[in-house]
Amino acid sequence: xxxxxxxxxxxxxxxxxxxxxxxxxxxxxxxxxxxxxxxxxxxxxxxxxxxxxxxxxxxxxxxxxxxxxxxxxxxxxxxxxxxxxxxxxxxxxxxxxxxxxxxxxxxxxxxxxxxxxxxxxxxxxxxxxxxxxxxxxxxxxxxxxxxxxxxxxxxxxxxxxxxxxxxxxxxxxxxxxxxxxxxxxxxxxxxxxxxxxxxxxxxxxxxxxxxxxxxxxxxxxxxxxxxxxxxxxxxxxxxxxxxxxxxxxxxxxxxxxxxxxxxxxxxxxxxxxxxxxxxxxxxxxxxxxxxxxxxxxxxxxxxxxxxxxxxxxxxxxxxxxxxxxxxxxxxxxxxxxxxxxxxxxxxxxxxxxxxxxxxxxxxxxxxxxxxxxxxxxxxxxxxxxxxxxxxxxxxxxxxxxxxxxxxxxxxxxxxxxxxxxxxxxxxxxxxxxxxxxxxxxxxxxxxxxxxxxxxxxxxxxxxxxxxxxxxxxxxxxxxxxxxxxxxxxxxxxxxxxxxxxxxxxxxxxxxxxxxxxxxxxxxxxxxxxxxxxxxxxxxxxxxxxxxxxxxxxxxxxxxxxxxxxxxxxxxxxxxxxxxxxxxxxxxxxxxxxxxxxxxxxxxxxxxxxxxxxxxxxxxxxxxxxxxxxxxxxxxxxxxxxxxxxxxxxxxxxxxxxxxxxxxxxxxxxxxxxxxxxxxxxxxxxxxxxxxxxxxxxxxxxxxxxxxxxxxxxxxxxxxxxxxxxxxxxxxxxxxxxxxxxxxxxxxxxxxxxxxxxxxxxxxxxxxxxxxxxxxxxxxxxxxxxxxxxxxxxxxxxxxxxxxxxxxxxxxxxxxxxxxxxxxxxxxxxxx
Amino acid sequence: xxxxxxxxxxxxxxxxxxxxxxxxxxxxxxxxxxxxxxxxxxxxxxxxxxxxxxxxxxxxxxxxxxxxxxxxxxxxxxxxxxxxxxxxxxxxxxxxxxxxxxxxxxxxxxx
Numbered sequence: 043x044x045x046x047x048x049x050x051x052x053x054x055x056x057x058x059x060x061x062x063x064x065x066x067x068x069x070x071x072x073x074x075x076x077x078x079x080x081x082x083x084x085x086x087x088x089x090x091x092x093x094x095x096x097x098x099x100x101x102x103x104x105x106x107x108x109x110x111x112x113x114x115x116x117x118x119x120x121x122x123x124x125x126x127x128x129x130x131x132x133x134x135x136x137x138x139x140x141x142x143x144x145x146x147x148x149x150x151x152x153x154x155x156x157x158x159x160x161x162x163x164x165x166x167x168x169x170x171x172x173x174x175x176x177x178x179x180x181x182x183x184x185x186x187x188x189x190x191x192x193x194x195x196x197x198x199x200x201x202x203x204x205x206x207x208x209x210x211x212x213x214x215x216x217x218x219x220x221x222x223x224x225x226x227x228x229x230x231x232x233x234x235x236x237x238x239x240x241x242x243x244x245x246x247x248x249x250x251x252x253x254x255x256x257x258x259x260x261x262x263x264x265x266x267x268x269x270x271x272x273x274x275x276x277x278x279x280x281x282x283x284x285x286x287x288x289x290x291x292x293x294x295x296x297x298x299x300x301x302x303x304x305x306x307x308x309x310x311x312x313x314x315x316x317x318x319x320x321x322x323x324x325x326x327x328x329x330x331x332x333x334x335x336x337x338x339x340x341x342x343x344x345x346x347x348x349x350x351x352x353x354x355x356x357x358x359x360x361x362x363x364x365x366x367x368x369x370x371x372x373x374x375x376x377x378x379x380x381x382x383x384x385x386x387x388x389x390x391x392x393x394x395x396x397x398x399x400x401x402x403x404x405x406x407x408x409x410x411x412x413x414x415x416x417x418x419x420x421x422x423x424x425x426x427x428x429x430x431x432x433x434x435x436x437x438x439x440x441x442x443x444x445x446x447x448x449x450x451x452x453x454x455x456x457x458x459x460x461x462x463x464x465x466x467x468x469x470x471x472x473x474x475x476x477x478x479x480x481x482x483x484x485x486x487x488x489x490x491x492x493x494x495x496x497x498x499x500x501x502x503x504x505x506x507x508x509x510x511x512x513x514x515x516x517x518x519x520x521x522x523x524x525x526x527x528x529x530x531x532x533x534x535x536x537x538x539x540x541x542x543x544x545x546x547x548x549x550x551x552x553x554x555x556x557x558x559x560x561x562x563x564x565x566x567x568x569x570x571x572x573x574x575x576x577x578x579x580x581x582x583x584x585x586x587x588x589x590x591x592x593x594x595x596x597x598x599x600x601x602x603x604x605x606x607x608x609x610x611x612x613x614x615x616x617x618x619x620x621x622x623x624x625x626x627x628x629x630x631x632x633x634x635x636x637x638x639x640x641x642x643x644x645x646x647x648x649x650x651x652x653x654x655x656x657x658x659x660x661x662x663x664x665x666x667x668x669x670x671x672x673x674x675x676x677x678x679x680x681x682x683x684x685x686x687x688x689x690x691x692x693x694x695x696x697x698x699x700x701x702x703x704x705x706x707x708x709x710x711x712x713x714x715x716x717x718x719x720x721x722x723x724x725x726x727x728x729x730x731x732x733x734x735x736x737x738x739x740x741x742x743x744x745x746x747x748x749x750x751x752x753x754x755x756x757x758x759x760x761x762x763x764x765x766x767x768x769x770x771x772x773x774x775x776x777x778x779x780x781x782x783x784x785x786x787x788x789x790x791x792x793x794x795x796x797x798x799x800x801x802x803x804x805x806x807x808x809x810x811x812x813x814x815x816x817x818x819x820x821x822x823x824x825x826x827x828x829x830x831x832x833x834x835x836x837x838x839x840x841x842x843x844x845x846x847x848x849x850x851x852x853x854x855x856x857x858x859x860x861x862x863x864x865x866x867x868x869x870x871x872x873x
Numbered sequence: 874x875x876x877x878x879x880x881x882x883x884x885x886x887x888x889x890x891x892x893x894x895x896x897x898x899x900x901x902x903x904x905x906x907x908x909x910x911x912x913x914x915x916x917x918x919x920x921x922x923x924x925x926x927x928x929x930x931x932x933x934x935x936x937x938x939x940x941x942x943x944x945x946x947x948x949x950x951x952x953x954x955x956x957x958x959x960x961x962x963x964x965x966x967x968x969x970x971x972x973x974x975x976x977x978x979x980x981x982x983x984x
Contacts (some may be wrong), residue, residue: 257875257902259976261913273976310974537976558902560972576918605918612926615906700973705902705937 059093059284060084064103066116071104071230073275075265076542079103083728083855084113090870098250098715098838102553103597108538110553112254115717122716124174125168125227126243134229134536134685137161137197141232147242149181154232159190163197163228166218166246169836172415172714173251176203179213179243183231186239190230191604197220198230216827231688250838253711254540260556261693262541268546269590269624269681269693272539276465276529280457281510283428283527284468288439289344293335294398296418305364306330306399310412320414325407327356332368332399334570335420336390342423342437343371344388345398349417360412364393368401388423388438391510424533428456435513439854441471441522444478444514452481452513457528458696460507465500468512468526470494480512491515502531540709543692543852546653546712552796553709553853554692554733555840560703561686562613567594567677568697574605574757588680589624589652597628600635600668607638610664613701615640615684617660622693623683626652629676636669639684645670648677658735662731689733708848713838717858720747720831722804724859725754725870738765741850744845745858747834751775753843754803754835756784768793770801770810780827782819784812796854798872802862805829809865814873817864876938876977877974879984880962881931885897888932888962896897900940906933909971916976933961937974953984 058082080101083104087204093323098116104111115122127133131143131150141160143151154160168174172532178191193203193216202218202225218225226803227246227817231239264270280289295302297319310321310329323329327709337343340452345362352358358667362373373389389396398420402413433451434442442453466480470493477494480501492515512523543554565571567588574580579599586595600606619639627633627648634642648655664684669676681693696702725745731738741762746753754776759767764783771781784799785791802809805828810817817826840849863871882888885907892903893976916924934957943951969979 255935255939257977258974271976558904560904573916694975698969698973700969700971702973702975703902703935703937704975871924 043375046445053531058085058088059358059366060088063113063116067104067111067113067745071111072106072278073539074104074278076103078650079549080113080553083626085852087857087871091865092863092867092871093574095859095863097556097659097860098713100250100252100712100853100856102542102854105254105542107536108254108871110258110540112250112252113494115248115250116208119847122167122247124246124248124716125164126165127243129242133336134162134773137163137228139252140447142385146240149242149450150229150236150244151184151240152231152232153236153238154186155236157233157235159229159232160232160238161198161230163226164244165224165226168223168246169714170221170223170227171219172836172839173217173219173249175247175249176198176251177213177243178210178217178227180208180239181242182211182240184239185229185234185237187233187235187237190228190527192228193218193225194228195220195225197226198228215480217249235350238353240421247714248714249855250711250712250714250717252840254538254707254709256538256707258703258705259537260707261695262543262554263546265544265548265551266591267544269673271695273534273537274531274535275539276531278529279456280464280530282528283424283426285441285524285638286424286429287440288424288426288428293343293420293422294418294432296332297418302333304332304334306332306367306401310455315414316391318414318416320412322410322412323402323407324409327407328401328403328404329411329413329419330368330399330401331413331415332366333418334397335365337389337394337399338422339394342388342390344423345389346419349416350400350413350415350418352402352411352413354404354411355410356402356411357557359401359403360399361400361401362389362396363403364396366397367762368399370399371508374763385729386439387540390436408604426715427454429459430456430750432511436452440524442512442836444519444524446476446514448518448521450514451519453523454512455510456508458508459512460506460508461504462530463502463504463532465529465531466510466527467499469498469522469524471524472496472522475514475681475815476517476521478519478521478523479513479515479647481509481513492523501760522583540707541692552730555709555848555850555853556691556705557687557696557706558703558706559685559687559691559848560701560748562619562701563610563687563698564696564699564701565611566682566694567680569598569608569682571699573609574609575600575605577601577605578608579601581606583642583678587677590681595678595680597678598635598666598675598708600666602674604671606667606671606675607667610682610684611699613684614660614820615660615662618686618688619660620656620658620685620687621664621683622654622656622690623664623666623679624652624654624681625677625679626650627677629674630675632674634668634673635675635677636667637664638667640665643667645669652680653839654681654690689735690718691732706848707850709840710843710845711839713745713836713858715833717839718835718861719860720833720835723860724802724857724861724863724868726798726800726855726857726859728758728796728798728856729756729760730796730855732851734792734794736786736850738850739765740847742842742847743840743849743856744838744843745835746837747831748837748843752834752841753830754801755842756799756801757842757847759783763786764788766793768797768799770799772803772808772824772829773800780824782810782817782824784810796852798862800868800872802868804862807862810869811860811868811872814869816868874941874943874951874953875982876941876953876979876984877961877977877979877984878936878938878984879964879970879979880934880936880947880959880964881929881964882962883901883931890963891957891959893924899903899940902937904935906935906972909933911945935974936973937977955984
């Protein structure tokens with residue numbers, strides 16, 4: 043090592059398994075969030091060397107419309123291929139003597155011998171109603187003029203997938219949900235005797251993703267701590283390479299040999315010393331070393347790092363040039379000593395081959411002078427052409443530069459859909475000359491014009507074209523931008539979006555599953571529709587930020603006198619009824635109020651921050667009063683709700699005179715027999731109830747045979763005397779089961795906080811661990827309970843196994859292990 | 874296909890019997906609205922009732938039906954019918970009425 047910090051770029055950081063799993067998860071989900079929270083959970087499991095052992099793992103991170111995606115199994119690296127021998131030609135059957143299939147160069151070579159395509163197929167045994175991911179790779183279309191893949195319930199049928207006439211090579215992935223237990227993949231190539239193509243990487247893997255259903259919308263607390271309607275969640279980032287930092291492959295070859303390194307001035311000897319390449323001169327006063335990289339004219343390249351050392355007193359120059367002798371330079375950096383790049387440098391290629399290297403000029407050669415390097419890193423900027431550089435615009439130093447000497451110039455991405463509503467964010471980071479405009483069609487549709495001030499900008503707009511242009515406004519321009527973001531904020535039609543809910547500080551992300559509930563209070567945000575006591579005052583303050591981030595809330599002032607209240611429109615009498623409302627004080631010294639349901643009052647004390655206050659009782663109204671008329675109330679209010687439940691659920695806006703219902707959420711359909719072992723295993727859950735008041739009878743999580751007969755279950759007890767206890771059970775029929783209390787509702791255990799429960803099941807050797815401790819009883823019936831599920835367990839559900847008794851609560855993690863774990867592992871897992 | 878149906882029954886027991894006959898398979902969300910208020914009451918400035926609200930004599934129920942199959946899946950325009958004999962009790966209104974399902978406009982989801 044030269045002591046120049048050289049080689050640091052080669053120390054490729056090994057990403058953790060957790061990071062790899064999450065990266066895969068991000069690829070296959072529409073919505074992805076809570077990365078750090080999930081990573082922490084996964085990492086914790088991995089720290090105990092249990093991550094590899096989990097066959098299914100769900101954390102609150104990834105979802106799509108009507109789907110919730112599991113961290114494990116993950117495709118394609120970690121799943122179990124159901125056709126492990128698919129790479130062997132012998133595993134395939136030729137249809138009707140139409141061709142031949144052989145292994146050649148590590149691939150499957152399918153040749154047409156009939157003149158009308160060669161057909162080959164492979165059967166796969168699957169479970170009906172389960173989801174599978176199928177991958178296939180047309181490695182080389184060879185001489186085949188077209189190729190087909192067909193996936194169906196018999197040979198050459200297409201009822202699950204059909205792709206025809208594709209000649210472009212590459213790997214493809216599809217998901218199917220078969221309704222038969224045997225399906226077939228058929229490959230077809232040829233059309234002409236002797237014509238062939240190469241195939242490879244045919245895999246079938248089970249997925250454990252859940253089906254999610256709610257059918258109505260719902261709100262959550264998002265990671266900003268704001269109340270958010272799930273139909274308003276923004277779609278994924280649309281701008282690619284918005285930070286202008288995307289880089290291509292490393293272009294400089296290794297310094298471990300002299301291959302690809304050039305004696306820049308034909309008078310030196312090249313050698314390898316350690317991991318450096320060295321050019322040693324004889325008597326010449328200028329010498330050097332260079333290497334060629336393939337470049338694209340007009341593209342920008344980033345020199346990430348370089349390091350070189352010169353053992354003489356001569357000056358040391360790093361140069362980029364179009365010639366091997368590094369002259370003339372299109373970029374250079376000069377020093378008289380050791381040369382190490384401290385900040386990144388950029389150049390624009392002007393030839394298809396560009397040379398980069400080091401020159402030394404010395405006054406008096408000693409015959410032993412040399413220059414050496416072991417560190418040089420160059421990558422293309424924006425290698426995937428995310429940005430279309432219009433006019434003289436360019437990318438440099440991690441910024442997009444709108445540069446113009448007078449003509450149209452812009453940074454462009456074609457990412458918009460006409461009629462959709464978008465939110466654009468970007469920063470102007472340097473402003474040297476002129477100004478820019480934001481446009482969404484070429485030649486028209488300006489969002490904003492004449493921007494030049496350094497700072498952050500945000501615009502919401504409806505697109506009327508497909509182009510996003512950040513362009514020169516007029517005249518000569520030199521303005522740099524960074525951190526460009528576009529998100530589609532059109533109110534979604536998707537209502538089946540599972541909720542990752544957060545605490546009010548935006549932390550502690552978890553899946554939130556709630557029962558059906560109706561907000562009985564109408565006009566939950568428009569208190570001008572409510573009945574106001576004659577001595578109360580209600581004002582609308584348009585500059586106060588509401589709990590959902592919008593501007594404008596009502597301020598209620600109740601003087602310390604009679605007839606001071608605000609009352610919701612009356613609703614049907616309910617017992618119980620839970621009232622809730624967001625409030626914060628307008629005047630710190632008058633921060634109290636009472637919630638009144640028509641029967642009882644409950645005193646609340648507000649702070650300077652929005653809080654949701656609730657009260658459980660019985661009645662037919664939600665009224666805010668200063669009970670006793672002895673104190674003044676001066677508060678902001680928002681988001682009133684009354685529910686016929688013993689606890690408050692997430693806010694349900696009622697913006698008109700109608701009451702509104704949020705429907706029950708269900709999370710079902712995960713697992714299959716390849717992921718769940720019927721003989722032994724572990725069901726692990728980190729869960730919390732919705733409220734201490736929620737007895738949640740009928741709330742279950744199970745691995746089962748798809749019925750309530752054979753299952754391992756975590757459930758909320760309905761038994762008299764133990765209502766609301768969290769229990770576990772192993773059930774082998776409706777009359778043969780054994781259960782044990784995991785969390786005693788009456789013992790002071792906080793069921794509304796997250797608890798970790800693991801059931802290890804193995805006939806006659808069952809165990810239960812909760813929060814790091816084994817739960818044992820004198821009665822060992824649970825431990826000694828015997829069963830024989832005979833490969834029947836194939837379903838992981840947030841229900842009783844049959845789709846009923848859906849779980850309601852909060853979930854941070856669910857895992858299935860297909861082997862029972864040792865005691866120490868179960869303690870670690872649940873600690 | 875999800876659909877919203879609005880129904881009225883002559884009394885609560887008839888409604889309950891129809892509701893109880895539905896399977897507990899979460900393919901529907903039933904909201905019993907009861908004898909809904911047709912005309913709101915009138916109250917003085919002190920909140921005292923001047924005129925009582927007028928309630929419907931019918932027992933009202935809203936149902937969000939999930940995953941309904943069309944009558945003819947190959948028809949040019951897909952038609953759906955009220956399941957389980959509920960068509961006899963169906964009513965149609967112009968707006969959401971006194972109750973809605975969050976994010977679903979009745980006009981977009983009615984039969």
